[in-house]
Amino acid sequence: MHQDWQAFLDSQGARLGDDGAAHFDRAPAEPDCGVVDLSHLGLIAIGGPQATEFLQGQLSNDLRELTETHTQLSSHCSPKGRMLANFRVLRFEERFFLLLPRVQMETLLKRLRMFLLRAQASIDEVSDALVCFGLIGDCADDSLQHAFGALPSKPNAMVRAGDTALIRVADPVPRFLLIGPVDSARAAWEAARAAGAELANPDLWALRDIRAGLPTVLPETSDSFVPQMANMHLIDGVSFHKGCYTGQEVVARMQYLGKLKRRMYLARTRLDADAEPPAPGSVLSSADSTSEQSPGHVVDARRGVSGDCEMLVVAEIKAAEEGELRLGDDGPTLRISPPPYGFTAHA
Known part of the structure; x- marks a missing residue:
């Protein structure tokens, strides 16, 4: 400073x-x-x-x-x-x-x-x-x-x-x-x-x-998410016509040839009054997940004036939209919603 x-x-x-x-x-x-x-x-x-x-x-x-x-x-x-x-x-x-x-x-x-x-x-x-x-x-x-x-x-x-x-x-x-x-x-x-x-x-x-659905990559989540997983393509953070850059081949392949299995959601839950919000990178769990990996991770989390913990999470689409996600192995259930810009591909 x-x-x-x-x-x-x-x-x-x-x-x-x-x-x-x-x-x-x-x-x-x-x-x-x-x-x-x-x-x-x-x-x-x-x-x-x-x-x-x-x-x-x-x-x-x-x-x-x-x-x-x-x-x-x-x-x-x-x-x-x-x-x-x-x-x-x-x-x-x-x-x-x-x-x-x-x-x-x-x-x-x-x-x-x-x-x-x-x-x-x-x-x-x-x-x-x-x-x-x-x-x-x-x-x-x-x-x-x-x-x-x-x-x-x-x-x-x-x-x-x-x-x-x-x-x-x-x-x-x-x-x-x-x-x-x-x-x-x-x-x-x-x-x-x-x-x-x-x-x-x-x-x-x-x-x-x-609340705006803007992700921040921090040390705990560095090298964790392909841009599309964190909705970067939905907030004008990725170009698919610019040509080569480091990692471009993987990013482009996911956009044109792959199927996105994880994406970023808003999530809310109630924590104990003295509990700290989960740290970036904190693991999510789901009984509905069939993946050998964790079904999701916290991107960032803060408390709102309502007392709820509000967060961004990158999670399996199937678990988030058809099942149930929890913080940790036995933590509280998350209430999942799409970001304010929705999931329609950016023009």
């Missing part, structure tokens, strides 16, 4: 959590409008004359569709087609930026540098050079419009004010991701607070991602 940004958050009464982001002890669980420090996310910058060609051979999405007003979700896969990391990709001038959890940075940096070889491109970690925070709700729309003009109206759309970006994130309520230098981030944060936004914690951002 940039030291000036940390000093500003300290002045707001924050404490630094184990995830590297600011937490506020008295923050409401789900305010109607809130600001969330997202310093647990990091940034990788890729630039140079051959940056586009290099990344095009490594990412699951098509960089030719990326513009300075449109960001992408994407992933980097193993040769077996399983996601080692997933992230948001944005473009500032001649550089690309990958936004992902800091706990995944080392894995992705190591992999990308391994493939760099003699390409005329540079790969740099710039996590502390720019600030990242989120805004949830519409109370700050006027202040954002004053700074950025027209706000992005569609998911993944981006507007800029100088070297600061504002990105619309998929959600039934207005949700924005702001990335920029400390001074502009501080001004936007203060303007949002003056407009009525309450201080909120990073768990709220993760909960909104869960």
Whole structure:
């Protein structure tokens, strides 16, 4: 975290959590409008004359569709087609930026540098050079419009004010991701607070991602899911016409020749009041499964204000839709539902 940004958050009464982001002890669980420090996310910058060609051979999405007003979700896969990391990709001038959890940075940096070889491109970690925070709700729309003009109206759309970006994130309520230098981030944060936004914690951002059906690959689930298993093809995270990239053959074969046997669902269950939500990678069980492998795994989980534990799970389609899924071997039953975008293939 940039030291000036940390000093500003300290002045707001924050404490630094184990995830590297600011937490506020008295923050409401789900305010109607809130600001969330997202310093647990990091940034990788890729630039140079051959940056586009290099990344095009490594990412699951098509960089030719990326513009300075449109960001992408994407992933980097193993040769077996399983996601080692997933992230948001944005473009500032001649550089690309990958936004992902800091706990995944080392894995992705190591992999990308391994493939760099003699390409005329540079790969740099710039996590502390720019600030990242989120805004949830519409109370700050006027202040954002004053700074950025027209706000992005569609998911993944981006507007800029100088070297600061504002990105619309998929959600039934207005949700924005702001990335920029400390001074502009501080001004936007203060303007949002003056407009009525309450201080909120990073768990709220993760909960909104869960409800929107947006998966996050974490160390516990790295190299576990082919993109289609985590619905990446349904949220514009995979291109099937871009050509070769690492793992592309497996991903394409599943799309055109295979049958998808697992996919990602929303799930809810009731836990004891003092029980922690299941960790990413936690195993599911089902008496209806015929597979020798576990019938599913947790992608991410958080508690909602109702007291329910809400989660994303990748699970066998047959067990999820025709049978019963449980947490662990003898844990509570999960209530399964499709993500908000449904399971219709993206056009």
